[in-house]
Amino acid sequence: xxxxxxxxxxxxxxHGLCMDYGNGEALHELELRVPTGSVFALLGASGxxxxxxxxxxxxxxxxxxxxSRILGRASSxxxxxxxxxxxxxxxNQVLPARLTVEQFFDYLRPLYPRWDPAAExxxxxxxxxxxRRRLGALSHGMRMKMVLACALPFHPELLVLDEPLSGLDAxxxxxxxxxxxxxxxxxxxxxxxxxxxxxxxxxxxVAFLHEGRLLFQGSMSELHEFARPLMxxxxxxxLRAIFIAVVRARRAA
Amino acid sequence: xxxxxxxxxxQLLAPMVALVTGIQIxxxxxxxxxxxxxxxxxxxxLQRPLTIAxxxxxxxxxxxxxxxxxxxxxxxxxxxxxxxRRDLLTEKILFILLTVFVPMLLINTVHVLAxxxxxxxxLGPLLLKDAYLLAFFVLPVAALAxxxxxxxxxxxxxxxxxxxxxxxTALAALLLAEHRCPTCETGxxxxxxxxxxxxxxxxxxxxxxxxYRRRATGRARALAWAGAGLLAFVQLPWDAGFALQRTLDATxxxxxxxxxxxxxxxxxxxxxxxxxxxxQASRALWRxxxxxxxxxxxxxxGGVGTELIEVPLQVEGLAPAAVLLTxxxxxxxxxxxxxxxxxxxxxxxxxxxxxxxGTAQEPNYxxxxxxxxxxxxxxxxxxxxxxxxxxxMLEPVAEVRLPARHGEVRLPGVGSCATDADAGTLSVRCExxxxxxxxYQAVLEGDAGSAVPIEGSKCWPDYRPYGAMLNAxxxxxxxxxxxxxxxAPVGAGLDPARLARASVRLRLYGNARHxxxxxxxxxxxxxx
Numbered sequence: 203x204x205x206x207x208x209x210x211x212x213x214x215x216x217h218g219l220c221m222d223y224g225n226g227e228a229l230h231e232l233e234l235r236v237p238t239g240s241v242f243a244l245l246g247a248s249g250x251x252x253x254x255x256x257x258x259x260x261x262x263x264x265x266x267x268x269x270s271r272i273l274g275r276a277s278s279x280x281x282x283x284x285x286x287x288x289x290x291x292x293x294n295q296v297l298p299a300r301l302t303v304e305q306f307f308d309y310l311r312p313l314y315p316r317w318d319p320a321a322e323x324x325x326x327x328x329x330x331x332x333x334r335r336r337l338g339a340l341s342h343g344m345r346m347k348m349v350l351a352c353a354l355p356f357h358p359e360l361l362v363l364d365e366p367l368s369g370l371d372a373x374x375x376x377x378x379x380x381x382x383x384x385x386x387x388x389x390x391x392x393x394x395x396x397x398x399x400x401x402x403x404x405x406x407x408v409a410f411l412h413e414g415r416l417l418f419q420g421s422m423s424e425l426h427e428f429a430r431p432l433m434x435x436x437x438x439x440x441l442r443a444i445f446i447a448v449v450r451a452r453r454a455a
Numbered sequence: 456x457x458x459x460x461x462x463x464x465x466q467l468l469a470p471m472v473a474l475v476t477g478i479q480i481x482x483x484x485x486x487x488x489x490x491x492x493x494x495x496x497x498x499x500x501l502q503r504p505l506t507i508a509x510x511x512x513x514x515x516x517x518x519x520x521x522x523x524x525x526x527x528x529x530x531x532x533x534x535x536x537x538x539x540r541r542d543l544l545t546e547k548i549l550f551i552l553l554t555v556f557v558p559m560l561l562i563n564t565v566h567v568l569a570x571x572x573x574x575x576x577x578l579g580p581l582l583l584k585d586a587y588l589l590a591f592f593v594l595p596v597a598a599l600a601x602x603x604x605x606x607x608x609x610x611x612x613x614x615x616x617x618x619x620x621x622x623x624t625a626l627a628a629l630l631l632a633e634h635r636c637p638t639c640e641t642g643x644x645x646x647x648x649x650x651x652x653x654x655x656x657x658x659x660x661x662x663x664x665x666x667y668r669r670r671a672t673g674r675a676r677a678l679a680w681a682g683a684g685l686l687a688f689v690q691l692p693w694d695a696g697f698a699l700q701r702t703l704d705a706t707x708x709x710x711x712x713x714x715x716x717x718x719x720x721x722x723x724x725x726x727x728x729x730x731x732x733x734x735q736a737s738r739a740l741w742r743x744x745x746x747x748x749x750x751x752x753x754x755x756x757g758g759v760g761t762e763l764i765e766v767p768l769q770v771e772g773l774a775p776a777a778v779l780l781t782x783x784x785x786x787x788x789x790x791x792x793x794x795x796x797x798x799x800x801x802x803x804x805x806x807x808x809x810x811x812x813g814t815a816q817e818p819n820y821x822x823x824x825x826x827x828x829x830x831x832x833x834x835x836x837x838x839x840x841x842x843x844x845x846x847x848m849l850e851p852v853a854e855v856r857l858p859a860r861h862g863e864v865r866l867p868g869v870g871s872c873a874t875d876a877d878a879g880t881l882s883v884r885c886e887x888x889x890x891x892x893x894x895y896q897a898v899l900e901g902d903a904g905s906a907v908p909i910e911g912s913k914c915w916p917d918y919r920p921y922g923a924m925l926n927a928x929x930x931x932x933x934x935x936x937x938x939x940x941x942x943a944p945v946g947a948g949l950d951p952a953r954l955a956r957a958s959v960r961l962r963l964y965g966n967a968r969h970x971x972x973x974x975x976x977x978x979x980x981x982x983x
Contacts, residue, residue, distance in 0.1 A: 257529050262529035262530075262535070285536065285537040285538075286537035292530070294530045295532055298532070305466050309463040313459060313536055313537050
C-alpha cells in the first residue's frame with residue numbers, strides 16, 4: 203500500500219532497494235518516499251529491515267540491487283556537502299571512547315559550516331551532558347542524548363534516527379522526544395523504531411516494514427483510513443493495534 | 456577539517472606517541488652509550504630489545520592511528536560526518552609523519568651530531584632512513600590496519616598473510632628450484648630486496664586507496680592475500696640485475712684478462728679448499744657450529760658420482776692493490792659438436808680467482824678454479840669446459856693509520872674509528888654516517904713482534920648505492936689475532952709496551968667495477 207500524495211517533494215526516496223546479506227533477502231524491492239518536513243517513522247519488529255534501510259540510505263552499506271536518494275543526491279555518491287545537512291543518530295554508533303564530551307564537540311564543530319554554537323550550548327544544557335566525562339564512560343541513555351546533541355546543532359535538513367528510544371528509561375525518552383519536537387521547521391525526521399506507543403506521540407507519517415517488505419506508508423490519517431477495513435468502522439485504534447492487524451492480514455494473505 | 460582530525464587523533468593517541476618517542480630516545484641513547492669500544496655493557500644489552508620495541512611501537516601507533524577511524528564496518532561515527540575520505544587519508548599520513556618521523560629525525564640528528572658527524576653529511580642518510588621506514592614499513596602496516604577494525608582482526612589477518620607468504624615461498628622453492636632468487640647471497644641482493652619492498656609498497660598504496668576511496672575491504676584483503684602469496688615469486692633476473700648494477704656504478708672498462716693457463720703449475724694458495732671430514736663435522740656440531748657439518752653433508756651428497764677437477768687460469772691486468780670478487784660463475788661442459796652436456800651456476804665464491812682471500816693481490820697471478828663435475832662427463836675424451844665469470848673489482852679508496860691501542864681517528868671517507876686490544880685480540884671498530892664500506896683490510900704494523908704480517912679483512916659484496924636503511928649510522932670493523940709474547944705467561948698476550956709502538960693500517964675498498972669474462976678450455980686436472 204502506498205498512500206503518498208502525488209506532487210509531494212521527498213527528502214528520501216528508494217527505488218527497488220534490495221539487500222541480501224547472503225542468508226536471504228533482508229530487504230525486498232523497497233519503494234519508500236519520505237515527504238520533506240515530515241516526521242516519518244519506519245516501524246517494524248526486530249529484523250524487519252529498518253536498520254538495513256537506514257544504513258543503505260546513508261551509504262554505510264551497499265545495496266544488492268536498486269538505489270536510493272537523500273536530499274536529492276544518490277546515496278551511493280553521498281558527498282561531505284550532503285552529509286553536512288544530515289544528522290544521524292544510532293544506538294550502534296561507535297564513538298571515540300577516550301574523548302570527553304567537550305573534546306568531541308570541539309572535533310565536530312569545524313566539520314559543519316552551519317554549526318550553531320548557541321544551539322549546541324542550549325542542547326548540552328537541556329540534556330545535561332557532562333563536559334569532562336569520557337564518551338566511553340557515558341551510560342546508554344546519556345550516550346544516546348550525546349549522539350542526538352551532536353546531530354542537531356548544525357540544523358540538519360534530514361535527521362535519521364535508528365532506534366533512538368531503544369533501551370532508554372522514561373525520563374531519557376521524554377528528553378529525546380522533546381529534542382525532536384523542538385527541531386527547526388522544515389527538518390525532515392526519518393526514524394526507525396519498534397516502540398510504537400512512543401512514536402505515535404510525534405510521528406506525522408509511518409511506514410510498516412515486515413520481513414523486508416513494505417506493507418504500508420503514508421500519513422497518520424491515511425493510516426487510519428487504510429486500517430478501517432481491518433479494524434472495524436468507527437473505531438480509532440492505536441498505532442500498535444493497527445500494526446498488529448496489518449501484519450496479521452499480510453500473513454493471512 | 457584536517458586540523459580538527461589531527462587534534463582529535465592527538466587527544467586519543469598522545470600517550471602512545473609519548474611512548475614511541477621515549478623508546479626512540481632510549482634506543483639512540485643506548486647506541487650512543489654502547490660506543491665503538493668499551494661502551495656501557497648495559498647499553499649494549501639494551502640495544503636489541505629496544506630495537507624490537509622501536510619497531511613494535513611504531514607499528515602499534517600506525518595501526519592505532521588508522522583504526523581510530525576504521526574503514527571496514529558500518530557503525531563508525533566518522534562515516535556519517537562530512538569528512539572527505541581523501542582528507543582522512545591525508546590526515547592519517549600527516550599524523551604519522553608528525554608523531555613518528557619528525558621526532559625520529561630530530562632525535563637522530565642530535566645523535567649524529569653528538570657522534571661528531573657534520574649535519575650536511577648526515578641529512579641525506581637521515582632522510583633516506585625516514586623515507587625507507589615510511590615506504591616499506593609504515594605504509595604496509597597502515598594498509599594492513601586499513602583492512603581491519605580491531606587488533607584481534609589485524610592479528611588474524613596478519614597470521615593469514617604470514618601463512619600465505621610461507622606457502623608462497625615454499626611453492627617458489629619447489630617450482631623455481633635453483634632459479635629461485637638469482638641475486639640472493641650476492642652483492643646484488645639489495646636489488647631483489649628493493650624490488651620486493653617496492654612491490655609491497657605499491658600493494659600497500661593500492662590497498663590504502665581502495666579502502667579510503669571505496670571501502671572495498673573484501674577486494675583489499677584479497678589483494679593483500681594474493682600479494683603475500685606471490686611475493687616470493689618476484690624475482691630479478693641475474694643478467695638484468697648485473698647490467699643495472701654496471702650502469703649504476705658506471706666506471707671505465709677494465710683491462711682485466713682471464714685466460715686458460717695449462718702450463719702453469721698449481722699455485723699453493725689456490726689449492727681447492729680442504730674438505731671437512733666426518734669426525735671434524737661431528738666435533739664442530741658438539742661445539743655448536745653447524746656450518747662444517749652442513750659442508751660435510753653437502754660434500755657427501757654432491758660427491759656421489761662426481762669428480763673434483765681444477766682448471767688452471769691466469770689472471771692478468773688487475774689494477775695494483777685491487778680486489779677481485781667473483782659474483783657468479785656459470786659452468787658449461789660441451790661435447791665435441793659444441794652441444795651443452797652440463798650446465799651449473801655457482802653463486803658468489805669468495806675464494807674463486809683470488810690469490811689470497813680477501814686481500815689485495817698482484818696484477819698478474821695464476822689461479823686454479825676448482826669444480827665438481829659429474830664423473831660421467833669426464834670420459835676418455837676431455838670435454839670442453841666453458842667458464843663464464845661475473846666479476847667485480849674494487850680498488851683502495853681510503854687508508855688510515857691509527858695507534859694499535861686506544862687509537863682514534865675521524866676522516867670523512869672513513870668515519871670515526873677506534874682501536875683497543877685485550878690479551879689476544881686487537882679490535883678495530885668504526886662508525887660512518889650513511890654508507891659503510893663492505894670490503895676493508897686491517898694490517899698491524901710497527902713493532903708488533905711477529906715475523907708474518909698480522910692482518911685481517913672482511914669483504915662481503917654489497918653493491919647498493921645507499922647506506923643502512925634503518926640506521927643513519929653504519930658500523931663496521933674487525934678483530935686481529937695478536938701474537939703471544941715469547942716471554943710472557945700464557946694468556947698474557949703481546950707486551951703492552953710493544954703494542955703501544957704498533958699501529959693499525961686500515962684500508963677501505965670501493966669504486967666497484969663490474970665486468971664479465973669467459974674462458975673456454977679442455978685443460979683441467981682431476982684431483983684425488
